[in-house]
Amino acid sequence: MKPRRIAIIGFGAIGSDLAVALLERGKELYRLGILLDPASTSRDRVPAGCKLLSSIEELREFQPHLVVEAAGHAAVRTHVPACLGLGFSVVITSVGALHDPVLMEGLIALAEGSGGRIILPSGALGGLDYVRATRGAAGLGIRYESRKPPEAWRDELTRLGYDADHLEEEVVLYQGTARGAASAYPSNLNVAATLALAGPGFEATEVAVVVDPKAKGNTHSITGESELGTVRIEIANRPSPRNPKSSWIVSRSLLAAVEQHFSPVVML
Ligand SMILES: NC(=O)c1ccc[n+]([C@@H]2O[C@H](COP(=O)([O-])OP(=O)(O)OC[C@H]3O[C@@H](n4cnc5c(N)ncnc54)[C@H](O)[C@@H]3O)[C@@H](O)[C@H]2O)c1
Incomplete structure (x- = not known):
């Protein structure tokens, strides 16, 4: 199986935890692209081996098999519609943004039109x-x-x-x-x-x-x-050992969502 290309939007407490966990799985399994604004202070922390992406155009060229948003509510409004419009499936971490029915309906329409899917992880919750x-x-x-x-x-x-x-x-x-x-x-x-x-x-x-x-x-x-x-x-929840400000389980939930997306066995 060829490596899966995962584009992560954001490289804060959760995005960086997820990236490290995916890198630990091995580069024969996952290749990572990290989308950050050109002025973002998080850029300096992105490890070698990850491709830094500065725009949706660069994300499109990276041709991800899956996009993971871990950047905040503003990014759900700006970047997620563009990704869905390009036909990419997106795991949305900042689920609270979807309380806006206009945004939610717009994202669903884009996904239906392009074949992309909106994937909502359980995050800090369970059950x-x-x-x-x-x-x-x-x-x-x-x-x-x-x-x-x-x-x-x-x-x-x-x-x-x-x-x-x-x-x-x-x-x-x-x-x-x-x-x-x-x-x-x-x-x-x-x-x-x-x-x-x-x-x-x-x-x-x-x-x-x-x-x-x-x-x-x-x-x-x-x-x-x-x-x-x-x-x-x-x-x-316990804090992440790498990022005390984030619940450890959130990045693990994203990891599980990524793995489920590509798994021949799906547990719902
Ligand atoms: N679903 C859940 O259970 C759950 C739990 C905790 C947090 N969250 C959400 O996850 C998101 C990320 O959390 P965090 O703790 O990693 O935040 P953080 O502040 O540590 O990191 C945010 C990262 O996103 C980047 N960023 C911000 N706006 C961006 C944009 N428009 N484009 C690209 N990158 C951008 C920042 O530079 C930073 O690297 C938050 O919105 C939070 O609400 C969800």
Whole structure:
């Protein structure tokens, strides 16, 4: 089998973790192109062996078998439509951007027109196979709760008049629909958006964002019920040993998505 060419958009905490993991698999399996703006400070960190790409035109010439966006919500608006329009399939990490129905419908239309596919990884979350299977079941209710220590929400707490260093009680930062959560905190609630897309949609998925002074780390919980049964999932992610600001599991989820894309055996 010839090496697969993977274009990664972005080389921050998640993109660099993914790139290192793919390079460790061996260059007979994967060749990497990294798309970054010409002025990006991340360019200096891109390891030898990866092709630096500076524009969509250069990405097109690289002819990737798969594109992975790990750059942020703005890149979902600028680069992902161009990639789908060229017929490339794209793994989108910044799933929260898809709470905008105009963007989502536009991307789907591009994918349908070109044969590219939009691939949504489970990212920091899990159990999406179960949630997906409950779609359409009678009595379906799906809830997501994010619980993080004050440090994770320092700026938001300060804006609301709380002192993040001396918080004694829990603060519910948000309670409502997944659409409202993704719109209020786009870069923090990719997981709520992923759950909504897997399950009953942005309006019917309930979200609570809790700041907990007793929390030791970041936890994600999913609870739900339907005629099929009940579900309760709690996930506490560890930071990446290479990039402490990123949950280790996110780049591993992208790695799994890349491997599934090319695997003769697909597990959903
Ligand atoms: N799905 C999930 O569960 C999940 C979890 C965590 C983070 N995320 C999302 O993943 C994305 C990446 O996270 P990160 O921690 O690696 O971020 P980061 O800030 O560490 O890195 C972002 C990288 O993208 C590059 N970049 C920014 N805009 C770009 C553009 N328009 N074109 C090309 N490159 C661009 C930057 O130079 C940098 O290299 C974030 O948007 C975040 O919201 C998703």
